[in-house]
Amino acid sequence: xxxxxxxKGAQPFTPAVEDYxxxxxxxxxxxxxxxxxxxxxxxxxxxxxxxxxxxxxxxQLGLVTxxxxxxxxxxxxxxxxxRAVIRRHRIIExxxxxxxxxxxxxxxxxxxxxxxxxxxxxxxxxxxxxxxPVRDPHGDPITPSxxxxxxxxxxxxxxxxxxxxxxxxxxxxDAQPEALRYMAERGIAPGLPIRVIxxxxxxxxxxVLIGDTEHIIGPELGRLIFIERTx
Amino acid sequence: xxxxxxxKGAQPFTPAVEDYxxxxxxxxxxxxxxxxxxxxxxxxxxxxxxxxxxxxxxxQLGLVTxxxxxxxxxxxxxxxxxRAVIRRHRIIExxxxxxxxxxxxxxxxxxxxxxxxxxxxxxxxxxxxxxxPVRDPHGDPITPSxxxxxxxxxxxxxxxxxxxxxxxxxxxxDAQPEALRYMAERGIAPGLPIRVIxxxxxxxxxxVLIGDTEHIIGPELGRLIFIERTx
DNA sequence: ATGCGTTTTTAGCGCACACTAACGACAAGT
DNA sequence: ACTTGTCGTTAGTGTGCGCTAAAAACGCAT
Numbered sequence: 001x002x003x004x005x006x007x008k009g010a011q012p013f014t015p016a017v018e019d020y021x022x023x024x025x026x027x028x029x030x031x032x033x034x035x036x037x038x039x040x041x042x043x044x045x046x047x048x049x050x051x052x053x054x055x056x057x058x059x060q061l062g063l064v065t066x067x068x069x070x071x072x073x074x075x076x077x078x079x080x081x082x083r084a085v086i087r088r089h090r091i092i093e094x095x096x097x098x099x100x101x102x103x104x105x106x107x108x109x110x111x112x113x114x115x116x117x118x119x120x121x122x123x124x125x126x127x128x129x130x131x132x133p134v135r136d137p138h139g140d141p142i143t144p145s146x147x148x149x150x151x152x153x154x155x156x157x158x159x160x161x162x163x164x165x166x167x168x169x170x171x172x173x174d175a176q177p178e179a180l181r182y183m184a185e186r187g188i189a190p191g192l193p194i195r196v197i198x199x200x201x202x203x204x205x206x207x208v209l210i211g212d213t214e215h216i217i218g219p220e221l222g223r224l225i226f227i228e229r230t231x
Numbered sequence: 232x233x234x235x236x237x238x239k240g241a242q243p244f245t246p247a248v249e250d251y252x253x254x255x256x257x258x259x260x261x262x263x264x265x266x267x268x269x270x271x272x273x274x275x276x277x278x279x280x281x282x283x284x285x286x287x288x289x290x291q292l293g294l295v296t297x298x299x300x301x302x303x304x305x306x307x308x309x310x311x312x313x314r315a316v317i318r319r320h321r322i323i324e325x326x327x328x329x330x331x332x333x334x335x336x337x338x339x340x341x342x343x344x345x346x347x348x349x350x351x352x353x354x355x356x357x358x359x360x361x362x363x364p365v366r367d368p369h370g371d372p373i374t375p376s377x378x379x380x381x382x383x384x385x386x387x388x389x390x391x392x393x394x395x396x397x398x399x400x401x402x403x404x405d406a407q408p409e410a411l412r413y414m415a416e417r418g419i420a421p422g423l424p425i426r427v428i429x430x431x432x433x434x435x436x437x438x439v440l441i442g443d444t445e446h447i448i449g450p451e452l453g454r455l456i457f458i459e460r461t462x
Numbered sequence: 463a464t465g466c467g468t469t470t471t472t473a474g475c476g477c478a479c480a481c482t483a484a485c486g487a488c489a490a491g492t
Numbered sequence: 493a494c495t496t497g498t499c500g501t502t503a504g505t506g507t508g509c510g511c512t513a514a515a516a517a518c519g520c521a522t
Contacts, residue, residue, distance in 0.1 A: 014478070046479090046480070047482080048499080049502080050479070052500065052502090054479075101356065114348050117344050118345065122331065125331035125332065245508070247510090268470065268471090278510075281509070288509090
């Protein structure tokens with residue numbers, strides 16, 4: 001891979017380390033258990049040995065403890081780093097959309113590049129300039145400073161909601177840009193009221209009212225959309 | 232130095248290459264001649280061998296031609312790269328000051344970090360959001376897209392101006408943050424009218440009217456301040 | 463021309479991070 | 493109990509980019 005260049009005044013951790021911490025955090029919070037190195041490798045699109053090595057590296061930095069046998073867990077320090085990176089990422093996403101008016105689906109990728117170069121100072125200045133928003137454009141929470149995502153457990157994936165469920169579309173996973181583009185085209189975005197009309201058979205998906213438009217949401221998409229139930 | 236981490240979607244050139252191109256450009260334009268590798272090393276604060284190696288690297292990338300014997304010159308491609316980086320840098324500086332209200336003296340350092348992570352798309356979006364300004368906060372020109380700095384030759388360093396010279400303070404070199412802090416404290420900034428009152432003997436410097444305040448400008452500072460003469 | 467100081471390059475190394483190929487450890491199936 | 497497939501790890505490489513120590517080239521003064 002390409003070398004690092006002259007990054008003297010940069011963050012205390014390398015971009016790679018930050019990325020691993022972030023990924024660890026994500027996976028750890030998905031199911032609360034030690035994270036397999038293979039999962040990390042898949043998620044970061046690196047080879048298994050690369051992930052294996054880097055996990056050892058993180059352990060040496062005190063960011064991770066390797067449970068004997070299988071899997072790694074973040075230490076408090078690691079968790080703090082991960083949360084700091086995620087916070088920067090989300091602030092940057094907000095910023096790119098609200099201040100620079102970049103299209104929804106490109107914001108996540110740009111933020112991935114920027115999150116390692118933007119200092120905390122700059123990120124906080126962005127946050128202030130935006131009026132300290134509470135969620136990013138995909139509905140992910142921007143937590144005060146080092147808290148856990150408060151509501152990931154409250155939210156339900158649309159996919160899992162039975163007909164007549166009512167709520168607010170709060171979050172849309174930013175993992176797949178094409179999905180975002182698809183949704184943007186149809187006006188599906190966080191903040192809209194949502195109601196499940198019915199579930200179509202044969203795996204077609206759900207008929208859903210979002211805002212005042214009816215949509216057919218396939219199961220793939222349904223897993224990326226999260227709602228806060230009101231009924 | 233630290234490794235690069237996962238920078239997949241990034242710029243076509245590494246941060247280091249961009250930094251060398253930028254420096255080459257700067258030095259080449261200072262005196263129009265091939266640039267000695269030692270000068271590059273000094274400017275970038277790396278060892279002479281490092282600079283030497285990287286210059287060879289740039290040559291291989293087609294960004295530079297190494298004049299036999301001494302010194303390197305940018306090719307058109309190299310010049311274009313350098314100008315793109317410099318343009319990004321200046322837009323970012325503007326942005327940090329005008330949109331995020333960061334202090335004058337910290338803006339340059341942050342921009343140095345960011346200029347390699349901000350894509351052209353984002354930089355141009357920043358520029359638009361700022362109303363396409365023509366100069367950055369230090370008075371350096373933000374040229375339309377790939378032109379040469381138009382006026383560096385028109386400007387005169389304050390240091391070289393004789394008493395009674397009148398003009399506008401256009402540019403302040405951003406090379407030394409402490410100097411910027413000093414000037415910021417005293418309200419010295421680009422855009423102000425300026426008049427040289429007298430030159431004090433024994434190397435003390437010049438008495439100068441900037442805006443409507445009188446200042447004593449020592450020779451060190453006088454070399455960092457550039458004015459556009461009107462008389 | 464010869465020798466000296468400066469400048470540049472060569473040689474060899476370290477570190478971060480990726481990769482492939484090959485090896486080991488364990489669950490499950492026969 | 494033995495094979496097999498799925499993990500994970502070790503071993504060894506490559507690339508970017510920095511470094512020091514030593515050699516080579518240049519430029520100037522004698």
